[in-house]
Amino acid sequence: MFEKAHSITLLLNASKIFDRQIIEGIGRYLQASNADWDLYLEEDFLTRLDHFDEWHGDGVIADFDNPAIEKTLSNTSVPVVGVGGSYQDKDSYPAVPYVATDNYALVEAAFEHLRQKGIERFAFYGSPISHNQRWAQEREQAMLSITKRHGYECYVYRGHAVRAETWQYSQKRLTDWLKSLPAPTGIVAVTDSRARHLLQACDHLGLLIPERFAVIGIDDDELTRFLSRVSLSSVRQGCLEMGFQAAKILHKQLKGTTYNATQLLVPPVSVAERQSTDFKAIKDPLVMQASHFIRMNACRGIKVDQVLDHVSISRSNLETRFKEERGHSIHTEIHNEKLNRACRMLKETDLHSNEIAKRCGYPSVQYMYALFRKHFDQTPVEYRQKLQPDHYKNQSESSLTNIS
Known part of the structure; x- marks a missing residue:
């Protein structure tokens, strides 16, 4: 017997590699199951949030890293599954089934990769504090916790938001920070995009990578990888699995299974090792x-x-x-x-x-x-x-x- 067809909306930002891979994971679940879904994915969905109550559908999978989306869906009557980053504070999780990338495990994988290279000094290049990027603060706190647990000091720099009019100023401040760090230092960047800032700054200053700074990002974004002369090592998130599991949970809800506000944490897949962390302890x-x-x-x-x-x-x-x-x-x-x-x-x-x-x-x-x-x-x-x-x-x- 065929299942009833359902209309599902995806409140995901297809311009982000994180969300794109989640969408791919949802697609993989649909290919592997008997779910009959009519998927609706709007490119500029944020402009529609104020009128979301006018949408008549059967279920939602949404990126809850955006507080505006979480707020909009707080009173909806259809099943909702959230995806996003993990939190150390359990009270920070939304009141819906939630599939999260394990931020602590992501940072720990990056840290361990650097430590296994023989690096004994560490730094973290994060993002300015923002309610829209709570995952960035979670990764920063994870890095501080992990380095402290292993007896290392960690130098943290959050930098500035990326804007065309302040780009040169931001990069100048980043180079000032880099020049203040001892060598060699292993730097974990909160994302691949921020890691690319580091590679550009080091190239401009003539600072050797990975001899002076071994740099690793998070996302394994193919676009970022090919924009730098030095290929970037990065932690691969389990986004495909996140999308698969989110679709699976929503499918069960549509068939009558009741889910409370549970959380499923998805660990990183692996570390993609490339030139930026090909560190060898050379003294000469x-x-x-x-x-x-x-x-x-x-x-x-x-x-x-x-x-x-x-x-x-x-x-x-x-x-x-x-x-x-x-x-x-x-x-x-x-x-x-x-x-x-x-x-x-x-x-x-x-x-x-x-x-x-x-x-x-x-x-x-x-x-x-x-x-x-x-x-x-x-x-x-x-x-x-x-x-x-x-x-x-x-x-x-x-x-x-x-x-x-």
């Missing part, structure tokens, strides 16, 4: 400078001589320093950086092998294949297939490469 400042130059330019085809010119030191001197600090030669450092970049691109993108070889500075795709066979005993396609099995379900190796 010349090796640090050379390593950073190699990281930024290896895929441009640089040779050892260009590294020497950048550091202004003799080859024998720098080679000795490299072997003492890194256990290998300058040439090997360049080689490793190019190979690591190729591995990341195979894992994180759908680019053709030819394009990856070109972007990593290899003379030909055949040369890259030879390196992969030497180091991993497999081709780049086989390497990618193990990391992205779903991508290959309906594709053959011959369709992805020109190598025979």
Whole structure:
């Protein structure tokens, strides 16, 4: 027997990666269930809140991080499921079923990632206090609690709201804060967007990342990742699971199950490790400078001589320093950086092998294949297939490469 069709509104902001992934999670639930929902998603839904009582539907899934939405829905007669951030104070939760990203666990994952790198100084770049961003204050308090529990001091800077007219001033104040921090310091940013501010400021000042500041954000926003020269490490939130569970709860409500004001906390999925936290405890400042130059330019085809010119030191001197600090030669450092970049691109993108070889500075795709066979005993396609099995379900190796 077919279920009754229901009209469901989603009060979610599709311009935010957090909400977009929740919407995707809702869609996954609909694909996996027998729910027959007519979904209504308005792009500028905030303009309609004053007249929400005129909407006649069967249920709502809404982003309760926005207090205006929570207030609007406080007296509605249809089933409502809220999504948003978690709170340390239980009284802060809304009086409806609520699916939350675990803010404490998000920050703890970022902190532990930095600590496992050997970092012993920590900072947090948050957001100005705002009733519309309660989750930001929750993450700040989580960072302070976690560092205190482990016996570390934490430097906190909230910065300024992002506005075009004050952008230069805000970045100047951020650079002042960065210059006041000891090195090396691991910085947890409240979001990927705020993390990008840090990367831009450090690039402007010539502050080495991750040698001086190892930076990690929260969201794993693909757009932010590609807007910086240094790829950003980030904590992946469980937004897909949040959307799935929110839809599941609402579906049960529509079928007659009664839910009180319960909370379901969803932990982070994983940490996406990239260049911004590829920290190695290098003590020699010349090796640090050379390593950073190699990281930024290896895929441009640089040779050892260009590294020497950048550091202004003799080859024998720098080679000795490299072997003492890194256990290998300058040439090997360049080689490793190019190979690591190729591995990341195979894992994180759908680019053709030819394009990856070109972007990593290899003379030909055949040369890259030879390196992969030497180091991993497999081709780049086989390497990618193990990391992205779903991508290959309906594709053959011959369709992805020109190598025979």
